[in-house]
Amino acid sequence: MANAVDAAASAARTEVERPAETRHRRFRPIELLVFVTSIASAFLFWELISRTGTVSQQDVPAMSTTVKELWSLMQTSGFWGAFARTVRGWALGLGLATLLAVPIGILLGSSEFASGAFRVPIEFLRPIPSAALIPLLFLTLGTSLKSEVFLATFGAFWPLLVQTMYGVRDVDPVAIETARAYGVGSFERLYRITLPSAVPYIATGLRISSNVALILAFTAELFMGIPGLGQKVNYAQAFGLNEQLFAYALATGFLGVAIHLVFTAVERRALKWHPSQRSAET
Amino acid sequence: MLEIRDLGKTYGVGAKETHAVAEISFEVADGEFVTVVGPSGCGKTTLLKCVAGLLPPTRGQVFLRGRAVTKPPEELALVFQDYSRSLMPWASVRNNVLLPLRHKKLGRSERAALVEDALAAVDLTRFGDHYPWQLSGGMQQRVAIARALAYQPTILLMDEPFASVDAQTRGDLEDLILRVWDEYGVTIVFVTHDIDESVYLADRVVVLTHSPTEVKEIVPVQLRRPRDQLVTKELPEFTQLRGHVYRLIKRELKAPEDETDLATV
Amino acid sequence: MAPLPAERRDLSRRTYRTLKIAAEIAVPLALLAAWQLWTTHASDPNFPRLSTILVEFRKMWLFSQFGTHVVPSLERIGLGFVIAVVAGILIGIPLGLSRWARLWALPHIEYWRAVPPPALLPISVILLHSIGNRQKVAFIAFFCMFPVLLNTIDGVRGIDPTLVETGRSYGLGRLERVWRIVLPAALPQIVAGMRNSLSLAVITMVLAEYFSSSSGVGYVLLISKNTFQLAPMWAAIVLIGLLGYLLNLLFILFERRLLAWHRGWRASAPA
Numbered sequence: 001m002a003n004a005v006d007a008a009a010s011a012a013r014t015e016v017e018r019p020a021e022t023r024h025r026r027f028r029p030i031e032l033l034v035f036v037t038s039i040a041s042a043f044l045f046w047e048l049i050s051r052t053g054t055v056s057q058q059d060v061p062a063m064s065t066t067v068k069e070l071w072s073l074m075q076t077s078g079f080w081g082a083f084a085r086t087v088r089g090w091a092l093g094l095g096l097a098t099l100l101a102v103p104i105g106i107l108l109g110s111s112e113f114a115s116g117a118f119r120v121p122i123e124f125l126r127p128i129p130s131a132a133l134i135p136l137l138f139l140t141l142g143t144s145l146k147s148e149v150f151l152a153t154f155g156a157f158w159p160l161l162v163q164t165m166y167g168v169r170d171v172d173p174v175a176i177e178t179a180r181a182y183g184v185g186s187f188e189r190l191y192r193i194t195l196p197s198a199v200p201y202i203a204t205g206l207r208i209s210s211n212v213a214l215i216l217a218f219t220a221e222l223f224m225g226i227p228g229l230g231q232k233v234n235y236a237q238a239f240g241l242n243e244q245l246f247a248y249a250l251a252t253g254f255l256g257v258a259i260h261l262v263f264t265a266v267e268r269r270a271l272k273w274h275p276s277q278r279s280a281e282t
Numbered sequence: 283m284l285e286i287r288d289l290g291k292t293y294g295v296g297a298k299e300t301h302a303v304a305e306i307s308f309e310v311a312d313g314e315f316v317t318v319v320g321p322s323g324c325g326k327t328t329l330l331k332c333v334a335g336l337l338p339p340t341r342g343q344v345f346l347r348g349r350a351v352t353k354p355p356e357e358l359a360l361v362f363q364d365y366s367r368s369l370m371p372w373a374s375v376r377n378n379v380l381l382p383l384r385h386k387k388l389g390r391s392e393r394a395a396l397v398e399d400a401l402a403a404v405d406l407t408r409f410g411d412h413y414p415w416q417l418s419g420g421m422q423q424r425v426a427i428a429r430a431l432a433y434q435p436t437i438l439l440m441d442e443p444f445a446s447v448d449a450q451t452r453g454d455l456e457d458l459i460l461r462v463w464d465e466y467g468v469t470i471v472f473v474t475h476d477i478d479e480s481v482y483l484a485d486r487v488v489v490l491t492h493s494p495t496e497v498k499e500i501v502p503v504q505l506r507r508p509r510d511q512l513v514t515k516e517l518p519e520f521t522q523l524r525g526h527v528y529r530l531i532k533r534e535l536k537a538p539e540d541e542t543d544l545a546t547v
Numbered sequence: 548m549a550p551l552p553a554e555r556r557d558l559s560r561r562t563y564r565t566l567k568i569a570a571e572i573a574v575p576l577a578l579l580a581a582w583q584l585w586t587t588h589a590s591d592p593n594f595p596r597l598s599t600i601l602v603e604f605r606k607m608w609l610f611s612q613f614g615t616h617v618v619p620s621l622e623r624i625g626l627g628f629v630i631a632v633v634a635g636i637l638i639g640i641p642l643g644l645s646r647w648a649r650l651w652a653l654p655h656i657e658y659w660r661a662v663p664p665p666a667l668l669p670i671s672v673i674l675l676h677s678i679g680n681r682q683k684v685a686f687i688a689f690f691c692m693f694p695v696l697l698n699t700i701d702g703v704r705g706i707d708p709t710l711v712e713t714g715r716s717y718g719l720g721r722l723e724r725v726w727r728i729v730l731p732a733a734l735p736q737i738v739a740g741m742r743n744s745l746s747l748a749v750i751t752m753v754l755a756e757y758f759s760s761s762s763g764v765g766y767v768l769l770i771s772k773n774t775f776q777l778a779p780m781w782a783a784i785v786l787i788g789l790l791g792y793l794l795n796l797l798f799i800l801f802e803r804r805l806l807a808w809h810r811g812w813r814a815s816a817p818a
Binding site: 034038042060112117119129133135136211223230237252257260 | 563574578647650655660664665673674753754768771787
């Protein structure tokens with residue numbers, strides 16, 4: 001009991017996100033209609049403010065113009081090259097962060113001593129805005145993929161670390177005690193009990209980190225001129241090509257939405273077979 | 283005082299239609315203590331919510347002093363079973379009791395007096411500054427009762443209020459509610475699934491069938507008041523009444539008209 | 548395993564505690580020492596000695612450039628954050644209460660929360676150049692709104708229906724129910740969102756100041772990099788780190804006061 005309270009308190013301190021509840025509910029046709037109408041009206045609104053001159057078309061190209069621009073960009077290899085580079089930076093950053101954060105998180109999460117020892121450095125490093133490291137990366141790793149991956153890894157590392165630590169700590173102590181009583185070894189306990197029950201937390205961490213990694217990959221490209229969508233946005237802005245600027249921003253947004261949807265689905269999956277969830281559903 | 287006329291409530295439409303309450307009619311006189319018992323899942327809570335104006339009935343009407351209930355009436359208070367969920371964990375006991383008085387047009391001192399009186403009536407004077415979650419379950423339910431009393435209702439609806447406290451506390455709370463009923467002169471409609479409790483408290487016991495719910499029988503209880511946990515419950519009349527109500531409900535359980543209905547409620 | 552005698556168990560417990568606290572202090576100090584040693588040893592111009600950075604830090608931020616650069620940054624964070632919180636709550640409550648409103652708003656929220664903020668930096672400059680400094684505030688506020696907004700929606704949706712029905716049965720009006728019941732009940736979630744959005748505020752502040760600014764900590768960072776002044780650059784990085792850390796700390800203190808009831812309540816709830 002007291003442990004649970006401690007865990008809850010430390011969770012509050014370190015911004016752990018509890019895995020989201022799964023709410024399965026199918027859309028009724030009328031609800032789908034509202035949903036679609038809402039999107040359509042937003043596009044219409046965009047079209048109108050530009051066409052009617054509420055905002056000058058110079059500043060904000062109309063929706064149709066932007067979409068047309070995006071469409072024609074999508075016929076070029078330059079667009080897809082940039083797109084692929086951004087995805088590569090994102091994937092490498094997220095992958096590396098996962099490889100680092102999950103084992104370290106398990107280590108720190110399963111040892112009260114270790115997590116205590118590293119509490120202060122972690123609490124201090126975690127809130128550092130990764131964007132502040134850009135100038136340093138400029139000077140050390142230079143304008144290269146390495147910088148982009150480093151930045152994305154750094155940013156994506158922390159949410160995953162914290163989630164993993166908390167997930168490992170949140171294991172039902174009764175399950176562990178039971179396993180010990182039956183003489184299950186410590187490695188097998190880790191593998192059979194601790195990890196499976198930490199999976200939903202790690203999945204939530206992945207969802208958060210996937211977004212962070214994209215933001216930072218894009219940021220690196222934008223501010224450091226590393227090839228990718230960010231660089232394209234930067235050029236478009238520098239040369240006053242507003243139509244391209246909006247088209248690339250739109251494309252980046254869609255990439256973000258796609259990543260978010262994929263990782264939300266992964267999180268749902270991870271939650272589905274989790275024992276705590278199963279009992280809640282019946 | 284309170285008249286429930288042909289009340290019915292169905293959930294869902296078409297094939298998924300479920301009759302929670304088929305047709306219920308009964309009346310409650312001024313100052314009366316009426317208990318409602320029925321097999322579990324028979325729509326007792328639905329009935330109470332309709333009476334309280336929280337849920338619009340599908341059929342029939344509820345009249346309070348001759349006026350149809352369409353929204354929560356001013357002179358009615360409702361005490362839920364789940365005290366831990368109906369009390370606000372962020373507010374002190376006193377502020378919880380104060381909640382329903384905030385929008386009544388009362389002076390500050392008048393309000394404070396009502397709150398203190400209500401807390402005194404349930405023996406919680408010393409706990410006004412505590413948070414509800416610092417109190418035991420029975421005490422929390424007393425807070426909920428105090429809140430209802432402070433609202434000065436003429437009729438008090440209680441939805442299985444003592445279902446989640448231990449037996450000892452339950453007896454104490456039963457006596458407390460009888461005392462309060464007497465002191466405040468309020469009319470009480472009390473839903474329970476405990477047969478002893480229903481007989482012990484009531485002037486009349488309304489026994490419900492199971493879903494789709496109707497009134498099976500209304501059993502008058504003419505045990506002498508004030509009642510006492512030991513003396514009253516040892517009376518042969520009490521045992522006889524208890525047995526009668528028990529048989530009514532048991533017969534209900536034995537011959538369910540439709541198994542699927544039970545499952546869906 | 549035979550249980551230890553109580554005395555010895557107490558003793559080993561105490562030793563363990565002491566060791567743990569010692570480690571909590573020693574590890575950060577060791578890391579700092581390692582940094583100092585390594586930078587001294589490597590003498591890489593990109594990594595000035597820790598001591599040099601600290602001296603520079605004192606020279607710059609305590610307090611000669613505090614007013615010209617730190618204060619504007621703090622103002623932007625503060626203003627952006629406050630606007631974000633107010634907007635997030637005001638929009639979030641109706642969305643949490645009404646399923647239809649939520650359906651309507653969902654595609655927009657899901658899109659904007661997933662867009663990398665820097666993608667909108669150039670656009671925000673184009674759109675908002677007329678409001679000058681406030682363009683940065685608007686940028687910060689816009690992106691910081693989402694954690695608060697999403698958490699408010701979740702918090703409101705998670706409210707126990709019994710609580711709302713209690714309010715209804717006592718004749719509380721809609722607005723009064725929101726003010727007295729919905730808002731306080733959703734507050735723990737809202738505050739958690741606020742904390743996320745505060746750290747986001749620091750990040751978006753740095754981004755906005757990189758991109759278009761003539762003052763602020765982000766601006767100093769960029770300029771010192773462009774002019775290869777490494778000690779000031781590091782001093783700026785340390786300051787931003789410290790800022791993030793301190794704001795978070797401050798917020799936790801605020802949260803403790805505001806949500807004291809919540810901790811007690813959760814602790815008392817049967818598991």
